[in-house]
Amino acid sequence: MKGRFMKCTADQIDILKEMINVGVGKGADVLNTMLCSHVRLQVPSLKILSPEELEAELSKSGNECLSCINLPFKGDISGVAELVFPVESASKFVIALTGEEADTTDMDSIRAGALSEIGNIVLNAVMGTISNLLGFKLRYSVPSYTEGDYNSLLPVHPSVPDTTVVVIHTHFVVEKLEVEGSIIMFFEVGSFDKLLGELETAAEGKKR
Amino acid sequence: MNTVEVADNQLEVMDHIPVGMCIINRDYTVLFWNSCMEDWTGIERNDILGGDFTGYFPHFKEIRYSDRISSVFDSGAPTIFSSQLHGNLFRLFLPNGEPRIQHTTVIAMPSSDGDDFHAVFAVEEVTELTNRIAELHRTERELRQAHSEMGKRVQERTAELASANDLLQKEIAERKQTAQTLQHERDKIQKYLDVAGVVLLVLDNHQKTCLINKKGCEILGYTEKDAIGKDWCSNFVPEQARDEVRSLISGLLNGQVERYEYHENLVLTKSGAERIIAWHNTILHNEKGEIEAVLSSGEDITDRKLAEEAARQAYNELQNANRELKEMQSQLVQNEKLASIGQLAAGVAHEMNTPVGFVASNFQTLESYLKKFKNLLTMYHELIGEIETSEKTELLNKADIIKKSWDDMKIDFILEDIQELFDDSREGMDRITNIIRSLKDFSRIDQPGSRDEYDINNGVEATLVVAGNEIKYDADIKTEFSEVPPILCNAGQINQVFLNILVNAAQAIKSQERTGMGTITIKTYAADSEAICEICDDGPGIAPDKLPKIFDPFFTTKPVGKGTGLGLSVSYDIIVNKHKGKLLVESTVGEGSKFTIKLPISSEHANDKKEEGCVKCE
Numbered sequence: 111m112k113g114r115f116m117k118c119t120a121d122q123i124d125i126l127k128e129m130i131n132v133g134v135g136k137g138a139d140v141l142n143t144m145l146c147s148h149v150r151l152q153v154p155s156l157k158i159l160s161p162e163e164l165e166a167e168l169s170k171s172g173n174e175c176l177s178c179i180n181l182p183f184k185g186d187i188s189g190v191a192e193l194v195f196p197v198e199s200a201s202k203f204v205i206a207l208t209g210e211e212a213d214t215t216d217m218d219s220i221r222a223g224a225l226s227e228i229g230n231i232v233l234n235a236v237m238g239t240i241s242n243l244l245g246f247k248l249r250y251s252v253p254s255y256t257e258g259d260y261n262s263l264l265p266v267h268p269s270v271p272d273t274t275v276v277v278i279h280t281h282f283v284v285e286k287l288e289v290e291g292s293i294i295m296f297f298e299v300g301s302f303d304k305l306l307g308e309l310e311t312a313a314e315g316k317k318r
Numbered sequence: 319m320n321t322v323e324v325a326d327n328q329l330e331v332m333d334h335i336p337v338g339m340c341i342i343n344r345d346y347t348v349l350f351w352n353s354c355m356e357d358w359t360g361i362e363r364n365d366i367l368g369g370d371f372t373g374y375f376p377h378f379k380e381i382r383y384s385d386r387i388s389s390v391f392d393s394g395a396p397t398i399f400s401s402q403l404h405g406n407l408f409r410l411f412l413p414n415g416e417p418r419i420q421h422t423t424v425i426a427m428p429s430s431d432g433d434d435f436h437a438v439f440a441v442e443e444v445t446e447l448t449n450r451i452a453e454l455h456r457t458e459r460e461l462r463q464a465h466s467e468m469g470k471r472v473q474e475r476t477a478e479l480a481s482a483n484d485l486l487q488k489e490i491a492e493r494k495q496t497a498q499t500l501q502h503e504r505d506k507i508q509k510y511l512d513v514a515g516v517v518l519l520v521l522d523n524h525q526k527t528c529l530i531n532k533k534g535c536e537i538l539g540y541t542e543k544d545a546i547g548k549d550w551c552s553n554f555v556p557e558q559a560r561d562e563v564r565s566l567i568s569g570l571l572n573g574q575v576e577r578y579e580y581h582e583n584l585v586l587t588k589s590g591a592e593r594i595i596a597w598h599n600t601i602l603h604n605e606k607g608e609i610e611a612v613l614s615s616g617e618d619i620t621d622r623k624l625a626e627e628a629a630r631q632a633y634n635e636l637q638n639a640n641r642e643l644k645e646m647q648s649q650l651v652q653n654e655k656l657a658s659i660g661q662l663a664a665g666v667a668h669e670m671n672t673p674v675g676f677v678a679s680n681f682q683t684l685e686s687y688l689k690k691f692k693n694l695l696t697m698y699h700e701l702i703g704e705i706e707t708s709e710k711t712e713l714l715n716k717a718d719i720i721k722k723s724w725d726d727m728k729i730d731f732i733l734e735d736i737q738e739l740f741d742d743s744r745e746g747m748d749r750i751t752n753i754i755r756s757l758k759d760f761s762r763i764d765q766p767g768s769r770d771e772y773d774i775n776n777g778v779e780a781t782l783v784v785a786g787n788e789i790k791y792d793a794d795i796k797t798e799f800s801e802v803p804p805i806l807c808n809a810g811q812i813n814q815v816f817l818n819i820l821v822n823a824a825q826a827i828k829s830q831e832r833t834g835m836g837t838i839t840i841k842t843y844a845a846d847s848e849a850i851c852e853i854c855d856d857g858p859g860i861a862p863d864k865l866p867k868i869f870d871p872f873f874t875t876k877p878v879g880k881g882t883g884l885g886l887s888v889s890y891d892i893i894v895n896k897h898k899g900k901l902l903v904e905s906t907v908g909e910g911s912k913f914t915i916k917l918p919i920s921s922e923h924a925n926d927k928k929e930e931g932c933v934k935c936e
Contacts, residue, residue, distance in 0.1 A: 144382045145403065208402055214458050218451050220444070223421050224402035231386075234395045241393065250395045252423055 118158060121313040122306055127156050129243055130278055130293070133236030140231045145207060151232070152281040161264065164275045164294070168260035177201075177217060178256045178263045179229025183237060185248035187301035191237055193229040195291040197257060200225055206284040222255045229253055236293060244308040274302035338408075338420070338441030341427065344391045344434060346371040346378070355441070358410045358418060375408060387424060390437045394426035401444045408441065419445040517595060517616040520602065523571050525550050525564065528611065537595075537618055539588030556586045570601050570612045577601070582619065593620045645887065667754040674754065678747045685740050692733060699724070756783040771804040772812065774842050774849050774917075781816040782840075789824040793836035793855070800843040802850075805917050811892045812917070815901075818885040819853045819913045826857035826911070847919050848899075854912045860905040868903065893917070 131153050138151040159167065177200035181191045195203065201215040204224045217225075230253045241248045256263065278293040297305065332339045333353040341350035348371050351363040361374060372379050378387065386397045399407050399422040410418040421442045426435040511518045512532035520529035530538075530545050538545060538554055548554070551564045563583055569575040578599040584592045595616035602611040702724075705717040724730075756779075782795060789795060820838065827836030841852040860868060869890040893901040897917055905911035 140385065143385065204402070210402075212455060214455060214462075218454075220400075220402050220448055220451050223398075223400040223444070227398040227400035227403055230396065230398040234389060234393075234397070238389060238393050238395055248393070248395075250393075250426075252396045252425055253398060 118306060119310070119313070122309040123156065123158075125309050125312055126276070126305075127153065129240050130156065130236055132243075133239035134232065134280065134293075135235075136239060137232035137235035140235060141207075141228065144231075147207060147209075147284060149207070150281075150283045152283075153278055154281060155279040157277045157279075159275045159277060161273050161275060161296075164277065165260070165264065167277065168263075173259050175257060176260060176263055177222075177225060178258075179226050179233065179253050180256065181229070181233040181237065181253045182251040183248045186241075186246035187248070187297060187304050189295060189297040189301055191233045192263065192294045192296070193232055193291060194263065194294060195225075195289060199289045199291070202287060203282060203284065203289040204228070206287040217257065222257075226253050226255045229255075232293070240305075244305070244312065246308070273298065276302075336443075338439070338443070340371075340439045340441075341436050342371045342439070343429070343436050348374075349436060358441075358443070359408065377409070387437055390424050390426045391435050394428075394435050396426065397424040398422070399424070401448055412445065416445070418443055419448045514615075515617075517614070517618070519550075519614045519616065521550050521567060521612045521614070523610055525567055525571070527554075534616075537587065537593055538585065554585050556584045556592050559584045566599070567612055570599055571609055573601075573609055585616075593618055594623050595619065645891070648888070667757040670750070671754055674747065674750050678751070681740075681743060681747060685744075688736060688740070692736075695729065695733065753783060756780045769806050769808050772807045772809045773804050774802045774812075774851055775799045777809060777813050778816055778840055778842065778851065781813045781820065784813075785817050785820050785824075788821055789838065792824050792828045793838045796837060796839045798839065798841040800841075802842050802844045803919050805849050805919050807897055807917060808892075811896065815889040815892050815915060816851070816853070818889050819915075822885060823853060823855035823857060823911070827855055830858050844919065848916045849919055850917075851915045852912060853915075854910060856910040859907040859909055859911055860903070861907055865903065865905060869901070 134151045134153055138149050141147070141149045157167075175197045177195050177197045179193045183189060183191065197217050198215050201217045201221055204210070204221045205212045205215065207228070208224060233253065234250075237248065237250070240246070274297045276295040276297070278295070280291055280293055282289040282291060329350055329352070332350070335352075336354060338355040338358055339350065339352040340348060340355050342348055348366045348369050351361070351366050353363070355361070356363055359374070366374060378384065383399075386399070389395050390397055399420075401419045401421040404422070405419055406417040407420050407422050408418075410420070412418055421444050423440045423442075425438050425440070427438045428434075429436055508531070511529075514531060514533060517534035517537060518529070518531040519527065519534055522528045527545050527548050527550055530542060532542075535542050535545060545554070550567070551560045555563045566575075566578065566581065566583075570578070578597065580596060580598060582594055582596050585595050586592060596619045597614050597616045599612055599614045601609050602613050604610040698720075702717050702721055705713050708714065778797070778799070782789075782797075820840075823838050824836075827838075830836070837856050839852075839854045841854075843850055868886050870887060890901050893899040893915055899918060900914070900916040902914040902916070903911060904914075
């Protein structure tokens with residue numbers, strides 16, 4: 111982790127974090143507009159990890175079942191953006207967001223659909239912000255919903271080298287409910303370096 | 319750009335999928351409309367193609383939709399309108415008027431010139447799914463409600479049960495309290511029972527022990543725990559007494575007997591020892607008045623019994639000693655009496671002997687004198703006869719007077735009779751002399767413990783002389799004497815035996831109401847070194863039940879005052895103990911009795927005794 115993180119300058123990280131913050135904020139705006147609710151999204155932390163380190167990180171949650179919305183992207187950079195919650199929290203989040211009168215927090219396909227839309231909004235906002243600001247041209251797949259333990263959520267094998275993972279810890283706050291989730295971005299070989307390069311350029315531009 | 323930029327035939331495939339598909343460009347001009355959309359919206363493809371999408375669906379102008387859709391055009395990022403968040407996105411209705419719920423995905427399709435994006439709407443109908451899930455949720459809710467109601471009921475029921483349980487617990491506690499009180503009472507009673515010095519025992523109606531106190535346990539050697547619930551008879555009663563005890567208890571339990579005031583019975587202790595218990599039994603009733611148990615109190619009288627037995631034995635020994643003493647005393651008395659009688663007889667005999675002696679002597683002298691007088695009278699008589707032949711008148715006259723007086727005085731008769739008188743008197747004198755000798759022979763009082771040669775025949779004869787007067791009016795005596803060698807014995811004692819048996823025989827005969835005289839037969843003979851004398855009578859005989867007792871001291875069949883009951887007892891002592899002989903009796907009622915006296919003839923013995931006797935005589 112350290113090695114890879116060492117590659118990044120504080121500026122690069124600041125910019126990345128800021129961009130993500132902007133994207134998340136946009137996503138929240140869209141949600142609020144769409145749902146007429148008051149959703150706040152915060153980004154308290156950002157980590158850059160190897161897949162192995164991510165596995166170690168995720169394994170702390172044990173065998174907890176997770177909900178995951180994937181947004182694969184290709185183009186100037188390639189990878190997968192994921193929004194990850196524990197299933198129960200995700201379900202509660204949907205219920206709170208839609209004002210559904212529900213006695214069960216079980217995830218069903220309708221709720222999964224709603225969660226997909228939310229993920230779609232948030233991830234679109236984040237990716238859209240990054241690609242707009244850094245001038246990347248990206249092609250997106252349709253977001254998909256999956257459930258399983260952390261192993262089944264990893265889009266790449268942990269042992270694949272040079273895959274970089276950016277883990278952004280987020281807080282969704284809807285009414286009295288506070289749901290913690292993560293935005294995880296997997297970058298294929300070379301993509302992260304490219305990102306860093308553009309970030310560097312952006313940082314320099316900023317300085318200038 | 320009013321036409322679809324892709325070939326119709328390429329899009330035709332979209333008419334065959336159950337998903338509503340339409341394509342619009344940035345201006346919201348409809349470029350494609352598949353048959354599914356035609357079906358759902360009722361808008362013909364030909365009508366809408368090239369038309370304004372928002373003309374048909376004005377709400378898509380709203381910012382919440384337009385913003386999202388614009389991102390497709392701007393960045394090519396797909397957009398999802400989920401069924402949950404948007405419901406009936408296209409405002410479509412089912413034939414029954416129900417809204418169609420849709421899940422719509424909008425993806426970017428590069429325009430044919432590649433400069434722009436078209437938005438491809440893929441509309442999935444999820445009405446049924448939504449309904450199903452809603453129903454599922456409702457059912458779940460109902461179930462949960464039912465569950466919670468059930469839970470509530472369970473809770474209520476649990477509460478009821480709990481309160482019932484509380485009541486029960488309380489009752490149990492009360493019962494426990496009662497049981498404790500009862501236990502306490504029971505302990506107290508047990509304590510009382512334990513203090514009691516007697517066995518207290520309760521047997522149920524199966525004859526099993528249901529209560530036993532400490533004393534009972536001590537005697538049996540079992541603990542209370544071991545004893546309770548056991549069958550009494552088969553565990554604690556010795557085998558020989560079991561049936562009796564069982565039937566006694568059964569009698570009480572059956573109600574045949576109310577109580578047993580006192581009965582002694584055995585118990586069997588753990589060590590196998592037997593104890594004698596004096597029981598008092600009574601029955602216990604239950605509240606219905608039925609007999610339910612037997613209550614027994616028992617005292618261990620084993621030691622007392624042993625003491626009693628010892629006392630009885632001691633008493634018997636004392637009695638025996640007493641009887642022996644009495645016997646001894648009576649024999650002493652008898653001996654004394656015999657001695658006295660002997661002394662008296664001897665004294666009388668001695669005193670009579672002298673006058674009889676001189677009377678006899680004088681009588682002899684008188685006889686000789688009388689002889690002389692008779693001779694002289696004869697001479698006088700002859701002189702008278704001679705005078706009659708003379709003529710001297712004076713003489714003749716005197717002779718006549720004398721002759722007359724002779725006749726008048728019956729001198730001739732006197733002279734004849736006087737001789738007879740003398741003969742009789744002499745015989746009487748002889749008899750007196752004989753009696754005196756017999757008396758002396760019989761008594762031998764001068765040597766009461768000594769032994770002399772004794773002729774049994776002489777002894778019998780002497781006794782007959784003494785007893786003759788007692789016998790002769792009731793019985794005839796027949797003697798059948800054989801020659802018997804002399805034996806060494808105390809003649810006085812043996813004679814006493816003969817006398818006793820003879821007098822008894824005579825009295826027995828006399829006691830009968832009979833016409834003629836009885837007969838007493840005395841037989842003597844020697845056999846097997848024994849001198850034997852049998853004395854038989856034809857009297858009433860002795861009853862078989864009395865036969866074994868006749869030699870016991872003080873046993874008598876004679877009226878009070880007639881006999882002492884000592885005669886035969888003394889006789890037995892004399893013959894059996896003192897002379898090592900035998901005294902036997904046979905008797906048949908109505909026919910008579912036979913006493914047999916057997917005395918040993920031992921020459922050696924006799925010689926010793928003779929010498930001893932001789933020494934004594936000297």
